[in-house]
Amino acid sequence: MARGHFKRLPVVDAEDCPVGIVSRSDLLKVHLRTDEDLAHQVRFELLAVLKPEHASAVDVRAEEGRITLSGTLPDASLLPVMERLVRAAPGVVDADVRLVAPD
Template sequence: MYATVKDVMTTKVMSVRGDAPFKDVAEALITHTVSALPVVDDEGHVIGIVSEEDLLHKEGFKERYYREDYHPPLRVRLLHRLGQKGGDGRVKARGDTAADLMTAPAITVQQHASVVSAIRLMIEHGVKRLPVVDADGSLQGIVSRHDLLKVFVRGDADIAREVEENILGHSLWAAPNTATATVAHGVVTLSGHMHRREDAQLAVRITQRVNGVVDVIDNLEWDVDDVPARTRHRR
């Protein structure tokens, strides 16, 4: 019913070992056209993230590995300047390996976590990608903001069919049940009649978890009001 990180993540992900030299890290970032790489130990466990921002603490990085007229994004330049004022920036400026340069611990997400939880992690920590790990912390892939948006790129007709067949048409609802769904731009409108108010509320909650659903408009009516007053959230 709902997408997990495993459904949308990229499984072919470049990583570096903690003992990887500065030059190898820089060349990996450029060769693979990425701005950050997971750092792993000998067993493949994620121990940190090394980014272009981390490498910029090294004077001459951009001149050596990019053109001399290369200008990092404003956010990168500001973070670089702020970092140089603190101990962490000075330590990274002296670093020669991925372990010296990386940001640790890495913000990771497990492969069976929901897409929603991954989005929340990104927002909370201000990151654009998350290494995906298994229960042991071993690298399984990487998920980006772009990957997470894939769940919303789904046709309205496909969403409507799933809601109608797999949710509203399910035998668990008490009769009579005349509920229907229409979808426009990912917004589902539930209309019609269900026997119990609790059933109607549950149908709304389940529909909200369907892949591609942006929002749910609840226009359902009911015959029996079986929801305790203290838990009611609509008329």
């Protein structure tokens, strides 16, 4: 968009029918989130995957868009899920997952 000096682009579906418009500000807005907002979003997402008592055992910290998770999980199979969950949160630029779980 920047190279072509476009401020907006049409969004089309699989049949090339217009379904909306996206602007540069729409794309950049997600990266303007505060660290507090990012940490809150990740905590909210954790509750969708973990029981509240397990989610409370996970510490979520954000610094310049980088999320660090530390603490314990009830099951080792949840480790890759947690990393995908964090990396998928809009505005997260990196993730450091330092969670431990029983073998």
